[in-house]
Amino acid sequence: MSEQPSNFIARLRAVVGDDGLFTEPQQLRLYMYDGSIDRALPMAVALPRTAEQVAGVVRLCHEEGVFLTPRGAGTGLSGGSIPLCGGVVLSTARMKAILAVDTENQTVTVQPGLVNLDLTKHVAPLGFQYVPDPSSQGACTIGGNVAENSGGPHTLTGGVTTNHVLEIELVMADGERVRIGSPAPDPPGPDFVGVTCGSEGTIAVVTQILCRIVRKTECVRTMLAAFDSCRAASEAVSAVIASGIVPTAMEMMDHTALAAIEAFSHAGYPVDAGAVLLLELEALREEVEDAAPRVVEICRANGASEVRVAQNDEEREALWKGRKKAFGAMGRIGPSYYVQDGVIPRTRLPEVLERVEEAARKVGLRVANVFHAGDGNLHPLILFDDRDPGQAKRAIAAGEEILRACVEAGGSITGEHGVGMEKRDYMVLQFPEATLAAFTAFRDACDPGHTLNPYKLLPSGLGCAEGGKRQKTMTQMQELAERNAAVGDAY
Amino acid sequence: MNVMERLCPSSYDEASRMLHEASTGGNTAIVGSGSRDAWFPPARSPVVALDSAALSGIVRYTPADLTICVRAGTPLADVQAALGREGQRLPLDPWPQGTVGGLIASNDNGPLRTRWGGVRDALIGVRVALPNGEVARFGGDVVKNVAGYDLTKGYVGSAGAFGMIVEATFKVQPQPARGTSTALSGTLDAVAAAWRALRERALPFAAIEVVRTEDGWTLYALAEGDGVIVERLIRECGEAARNAGCSTREAGHDEVVEQARKPAGARTWLRVGVPPAQTASVLASLAPDQRAVARPWVGIVEIFGEALGEDGLMPVLRGAVEARGHAHVRRADDGLRRLLGWWRIEQIEGGRTMFPMLKNALDPARRCNAGRTIYDQLDEG
Numbered sequence: 001m002s003e004q005p006s007n008f009i010a011r012l013r014a015v016v017g018d019d020g021l022f023t024e025p026q027q028l029r030l031y032m033y034d035g036s037i038d039r040a041l042p043m044a045v046a047l048p049r050t051a052e053q054v055a056g057v058v059r060l061c062h063e064e065g066v067f068l069t070p071r072g073a074g075t076g077l078s079g080g081s082i083p084l085c086g087g088v089v090l091s092t093a094r095m096k097a098i099l100a101v102d103t104e105n106q107t108v109t110v111q112p113g114l115v116n117l118d119l120t121k122h123v124a125p126l127g128f129q130y131v132p133d134p135s136s137q138g139a140c141t142i143g144g145n146v147a148e149n150s151g152g153p154h155t156l157t158g159g160v161t162t163n164h165v166l167e168i169e170l171v172m173a174d175g176e177r178v179r180i181g182s183p184a185p186d187p188p189g190p191d192f193v194g195v196t197c198g199s200e201g202t203i204a205v206v207t208q209i210l211c212r213i214v215r216k217t218e219c220v221r222t223m224l225a226a227f228d229s230c231r232a233a234s235e236a237v238s239a240v241i242a243s244g245i246v247p248t249a250m251e252m253m254d255h256t257a258l259a260a261i262e263a264f265s266h267a268g269y270p271v272d273a274g275a276v277l278l279l280e281l282e283a284l285r286e287e288v289e290d291a292a293p294r295v296v297e298i299c300r301a302n303g304a305s306e307v308r309v310a311q312n313d314e315e316r317e318a319l320w321k322g323r324k325k326a327f328g329a330m331g332r333i334g335p336s337y338y339v340q341d342g343v344i345p346r347t348r349l350p351e352v353l354e355r356v357e358e359a360a361r362k363v364g365l366r367v368a369n370v371f372h373a374g375d376g377n378l379h380p381l382i383l384f385d386d387r388d389p390g391q392a393k394r395a396i397a398a399g400e401e402i403l404r405a406c407v408e409a410g411g412s413i414t415g416e417h418g419v420g421m422e423k424r425d426y427m428v429l430q431f432p433e434a435t436l437a438a439f440t441a442f443r444d445a446c447d448p449g450h451t452l453n454p455y456k457l458l459p460s461g462l463g464c465a466e467g468g469k470r471q472k473t474m475t476q477m478q479e480l481a482e483r484n485a486a487v488g489d490a491y
Numbered sequence: 492m493n494v495m496e497r498l499c500p501s502s503y504d505e506a507s508r509m510l511h512e513a514s515t516g517g518n519t520a521i522v523g524s525g526s527r528d529a530w531f532p533p534a535r536s537p538v539v540a541l542d543s544a545a546l547s548g549i550v551r552y553t554p555a556d557l558t559i560c561v562r563a564g565t566p567l568a569d570v571q572a573a574l575g576r577e578g579q580r581l582p583l584d585p586w587p588q589g590t591v592g593g594l595i596a597s598n599d600n601g602p603l604r605t606r607w608g609g610v611r612d613a614l615i616g617v618r619v620a621l622p623n624g625e626v627a628r629f630g631g632d633v634v635k636n637v638a639g640y641d642l643t644k645g646y647v648g649s650a651g652a653f654g655m656i657v658e659a660t661f662k663v664q665p666q667p668a669r670g671t672s673t674a675l676s677g678t679l680d681a682v683a684a685a686w687r688a689l690r691e692r693a694l695p696f697a698a699i700e701v702v703r704t705e706d707g708w709t710l711y712a713l714a715e716g717d718g719v720i721v722e723r724l725i726r727e728c729g730e731a732a733r734n735a736g737c738s739t740r741e742a743g744h745d746e747v748v749e750q751a752r753k754p755a756g757a758r759t760w761l762r763v764g765v766p767p768a769q770t771a772s773v774l775a776s777l778a779p780d781q782r783a784v785a786r787p788w789v790g791i792v793e794i795f796g797e798a799l800g801e802d803g804l805m806p807v808l809r810g811a812v813e814a815r816g817h818a819h820v821r822r823a824d825d826g827l828r829r830l831l832g833w834w835r836i837e838q839i840e841g842g843r844t845m846f847p848m849l850k851n852a853l854d855p856a857r858r859c860n861a862g863r864t865i866y867d868q869l870d871e872g
Contacts, residue, residue, distance in 0.1 A: 104768035149637045160635065162644070163612055172844060180841035184764040184816035185789050186598055188834050188865045190652070191611050194644025198637045203848075216692035238555050244578070244665035246557075284695065286719040343633040345556040373635045376556075415635035423638070430638055434625035439639050442852035457639065474643045 008064055012088065013055035019451035020094070031089045034074040035136070036422050037338065037392070042069070042083040047094045050179060051169060051207035057090055058205055058452075059175025067454050070201040071182060072113065072144025075136040077339060078420025080148065080200050084455045090205060092143050098122055099208070104312045106213050107166060112143025119211065123450065126214040127237040131158040134416070135324050141419045143206045150200030151416035153249040153323065156374040157282075160416065162197035169208035170196065173447035185212060200418050203446035203454040219285040221292050222316040225299040226273035226306040230254050230369065234276040234349035236302035237373045240279070243298060245291045249280040250374030251323050256333065257368035257381070264329035267322030270306060277304075277373065278323055283311060283326065310431045326370040327381065334366070334383030342406030346376040352409050356380045359401035363394035377415035404429060419457045427459050492520065492535035497801040501545040501620060501858060503626045503657045504739030510655055511624030514858035515541035519622070521651035522862055523564060523593035526586065531650050532833055535861040538600045543592050546657055549573055558615065558632055560660040561644035570661075581667045584748065586755050592656040598648035602698035602713060602751050605788045607664075618658035621647065622854050623696040632660050644702065645849050650862030650865050652846075653853040658745055667715035670697065670744045673728040675710040677737035682710040683771040684735035685728075686787045694727055695720075701774065701785040702750045708774075710737070757795035759823055762805065765790045765816035776810055778803035782785045790816070808835045834865045842866045 014137050022028060022045040032039045048054045061068040062315035067087030073288060074081050083089050092113035102111040103126055110119060116137040119130045133152040134140055140150065146168065167181035180194035196204065227233040230252065237250050253261065254275045262269045269276060279295060281288045281470040296307045309317040322329075330337045344352050353369065360382055371379040382398050384391040403413045407429045414423055440458055443450065506622070513519045520534040523543050543564030551560040561570055566588055574580050574765040584601035585594060595617070600609045607613070615631030629634055630643035638754035646656055654659065675685050686699055689712065698713035714724035732739045754760045763775055767790035777783055781803055785792040793808060808831065811818040817836040820828065847865035850857060861867060 102766075102768075105766045149641065151635055157610075157634060159612065160637075161609065162641065170841070173811065176844060178841040178844045179838055180845060182764070182815070182817065182837065183766040184811075184814070184837075185604075185767075185791055186600070186609055186648070186764055186841075187817050188648065188819055189842050189846065190649045190849060190864070190866075191598075191644040191647045192842060194611055194641055194647065195845070195849070197644075198641050203640075215691070217693065227571055236495075241557065242555055284720055284723060286723050287716065290717060292720055307801060326715075343635050345553065345558070345633060347553055347555045372635070377635045410631075412631050412635045412636040412638050413632070415636050416637055418637055419639065427639060430631075432626075432628060434621065434627040435629060435639070437625070438621070438627045438629075438642065441855075442640055442642065444846065445848040445851035 008066065009044060009062065011060055012044060012057065015060060016046045016048050016053050020049065020053070021045070022047070029069065031083070033162055034076045034079060035083070036077050036079040036420065038079040038082050038421055040082050040084050041086065043086050045089045045091055046228045047091045049094045051171065054205055054207050055171045055175050055177050057088065058171045058173065061088055062174050062449070062451055065449060065451065066450055069453050070147070071204045072141035072147070072155060074113070075140040076144065076420060077341065077417040078147060078414065078422040080418050080420035080453070080456060082421060082423055083345070085249060090139065091143060095207070096141070101126070103128065105183065108213055109427065110142050110209050110211060112146070112209060113368055114142050116140050116142060116145060123213050127216055127232050129216050130211060130213050131164055132161045135327065142211065143207055146209060147201045148174055148200065148204050148418040151372070151377070153251050153372055155372070156250065157246055157248045162194055164212045165193055165209055166212055167210035167281040168193055168196055168206055170204040171207055172204050173452050177207070188295065198418070200420065200442060202457050203452065205452070217282040218287040218317070220280065220282045221288050222278070222280045222310040223270070223292070223295065223321055225277045225279065225304040226270045227275045227277070227302070228386060229274040229303055230298050230353045231350040232303040234353065236277060236304065236375065238347055238350065239298045239302055240295055241440070243294060245295060247279050247295070247374065249276040249278065250281040250372070252276070252371055252373040253278070253323065253326065253472045254369040256366060257326060257370045258456050260329045260332040261322045261326050261369060263332045264324050265322045267318050269322055272425070273305070282429045294337045323370070330368060330381055330383065333368070336386035337381040337383050338399055339379055339381050340399050340402050341414045341417040342378045342411060344378065344405050344409040344411035345375045346374070346405050346407040349373065349376060352378070352405050354404050355405040359405070362401070363393065363398045365398060366397070372415070375415070376411065418430050421456055424459050451462070492533040492538060492843045494520070495537045499542045499543055499545045503620060504545065506541065506655055506657050507620035507624050507626045510541055510620050510622050513541065514622040514856060518858050518861050521655045522565065525587060526589035527593055527597045527599065528654055529784070530819070531863045534863055541655055543590060543655070543657070550658060553578060557663050558634065558660055559663055560632060560658065561591055562588060562658055563656040565591050567591055567594055569854050574663055575666065578666050579663045581661050581663050582612055582615060582749035583610060586752065591659050594655055595646055595659060596649055596651050601699050602786070604791070605607060605699050605786055605869040606695060606697045611644055612646060613661045614643060615662055616660040617643050617646050617656050619653065620655040620657050622654055622856065622859055628658065628667065634662055634818070644727045652864050653849060654859055660733055667697070668717050668815055669721050670713060670715040671725070672711045672713040672723060672742045672744065672747045673725055674740050674742040674746070675712065675732045675737040676707060677729060677735065679708050679771065679774055681737050685731045685737055687733060688731045689727065690788055692727065694724060696724060698747060698788065701787055701790050703774070703783040706851045711742060713744070713747050730740060734851070736821065753782070754784055754793040754795040754829050757822065759799040759827065760793065760795040761807065761818055762821055762823045763792040763794065763811045763816060763818045765792070765811055765814040769814040769816065773792060773807070773814070799827070801827060804831060811835060812837050815851065829859045837867065839869070843869055
């Protein structure tokens with residue numbers, strides 16, 4: 001840093017205004033967290049109201065070599081918005097306007113801090129919906145969804161965030177403001193929007209998003225099928241797909257999860273079942289009426305002891321309420337949980353679920369499974385007591401074992417929660433060195449000083465192909481971290 | 492393009508080694524079957540060409556997972572044939588010739604773009620030979636995957652700028668039981684009223700194509716699925732046609748596909764992209780000698796003809812840009828090409844910033860297919 005810390009804060013205040021900056025310790029402590037298990041304290045929190053102010057904050061941090069961590073609602077589950085090395089947190093909480101609704105082109109222009117559910121609520125009276133619906137949709141923001149490329153239960157046919165974003169306005173690491181993508185289809189050249197979605201705030205800060213909305217489907221039918229075991233439920237999932245029917249959602253909850261969810265939300269789930277599947281069909285009335293009895297029949301043929309079809313919206317919402325509040329319900333059966341997010345090819349579900357169970361058993365902990373079975377996206381919740389450091393360690397060890405199993409089955413270490421800081425060292429499990437070197441080179445090209453969201457997404461100490469260069473960067477980062485810490489102390 | 496040597500690697504490692512050696516010495520060109528070669532500016536010559544012909548065949552295919560992994564030199568038709576044997580398909584129906592790698596690099600599509608999206612929506616992973624001699628893998632075999640940067644998407648529309656795609660994995664889907672289209676004919680206003688009415692009802696047509704014919708306009712609505720769904724969609728077409736004042740007839744499945752492929756055979760061919768609501772005004776602005784096929788729910792208009800003149804085409808290009816869209820002059824005689832160039836785009840700044848970032852990461856010496864995209868022309872020029 002080329003000047004006194006107090007000067008830096010004063011300049012930051014000049015960009016965002018008195019009411020746009022938090023520096024008091026009790027305020028800063030609120031920004032230490034996200035939905036994961038890591039913690040770190042920022043030296044200041046900037047809450048810009050405009051894209052110009054965002055650019056001002058980014059430029060200032062870039063010039064002074066101060067780390068900057070963008071933050072939406074902090075619901076992330078991989079530590080993506082934790083200010084790991086201190087520095088400034090840029091919160092988009094005050095940029096939550098819906099700027100334009102264009103029903104003819106089926107798009108909505110929003111600011112990044114808009115809450116996901118508020119977008120759908122806004123367009124619902126017009127007969128539209130925004131498809132990606134993460135379980136945290138009541139709190140998480142569209143900007144955060146872009147950073148993480150968030151999914152949700154309806155991705156099987158609907159796709160994830162990247163499939164519903166047409167154009168993005170960005171502030172690059174040096175403060176330059178640009179627009180990528182287009183309201184028109186397939187702009188010439190590479191798909192920059194696609195590359196930006198899921199970049200976890202490490203290459204740019206999003207200031208405006210053009211989202212695609214779709215008309216609500218004519219007919220939705222939700223059903224719940226109870227099975228003796230996860231294996232039987234998994235086989236039913238494969239059988240449904242093999243029949244040529246692709247439901248919009250196929251969610252699985254195991255016995256342990258069911259007990260907790262039912263105690264918490266009283267959704268009427270069968271607590272004595274080994275596993276249940278929540279299936280949803282969304283299509284033309286004729287198509288649903290044709291497919292629904294076939295799905296019921298397939299579930300029964302695969303051992304379902306009970307299949308319940310929601311008869312109205314109220315019953316449908318009750319079925320979903322339990323699933324959407326599932327993570328919160330875990331408090332009923334354990335003081336804390338560590339959730340993983342591995343993905344596997346759907347056909348490998350039965351064997352990998354057994355390995356999940358085995359991984360938890362090996363370290364003496366329980367595991368509950370609540371996940372997107374249709375696209376093979378597992379969410380094992382390893383239950384532990386966070387007051388016991390030994391248990392936390394064992395939970396993390398079991399988590400690693402589970403990710404290993406996912407990669408060995410041909411899958412991924414994360415389907416929708418992101419790498420963040422939590423899984424950066426597991427990247428080596430999934431990718432060859434050449435890939436990690438390319439990721440690092442891309443990061444270097446976008447943000448040479450690694451000022452934006454440092455120590456995220458990439459393996460922490462990996463040599464990669466350009467070992468020397470990387471090492472140098474790491475040393476610089478350590479120095480910067482120390483300087484950032486000094487700024488915080490001085491203030 | 493002056494090709495000094497043509498190399499045909501038969502393995503991924505060989506491809507990366509050849510690309511490394513060739514790009515150390517000079518410019519390289521990545522070539523597939525060449526079916527879309529003329530749609531892009533030539534690579535900076537002289538080049539050593541790397542041909543994907545020997546990198547062909549299916550790598551992994553588990554029908555129950557609804558994914559397929561193939562080598563990039565595989566003809567798309569072979570992929571569809573293999574999927575068809577299992578009652579599945581890749582919902583991409585571009586110009587049917589050419590390889591999977593060429594399809595990704597050119598980001599081409601066809602009528603099914605309306606319902607199922609483009610290459611970016613179906614592609615879940617690529618393996619690429621890089622000029623640094625390494626083989627990198629981006630994305631993977633699973634349908635949800637947010638580990639690391641989604642550089643897979645960077646290869647869509649890349650025109651070979653970031654190395655040689657050697658393998659690709661796609662999401663696939665069950666083959667629909669039936670597919671047939673209804674043709675609605677009338678004035679442009681009448682068919683536009685029909686496509687708007689159908690869109691407002693959120694009806695899942697697999698394709699909605701508009702064709703300018705000698706005596707007016709025809710809207711093809713392709714219905715796919717089981718019998719009950721197809722019957723419902725045909726019924727809806729009838730109602731929309733009556734309300735809009737169009738005549739209707741059954742057109743089967745193949746006619747709509749044949750119509751969509753006509754532009755590729757013409758001497759002059761432009762592809763315009765606009766926000767979908769602007770499609771009708773683009774079509775209304777066409778000169779009498781300009782034929783057209785459009786995807787009005789998406790905002791794609793293909794304008795073609797035998798020897799179209801600059802006078803009629805310039806307003807189309809200007810209109811596309813004013814509508815916040817873009818245009819790609821895919822085929823033109825030399826004289827017309829000199830006047831029109833290759834692309835028009837509403838705004839270039841974002842790509843001008845991000846293209847060099849991808850290039851620095853993946854081809855820092857700028858030797859791969861140099862000059863073939865709108866951005867590396869700018870980047871190097």
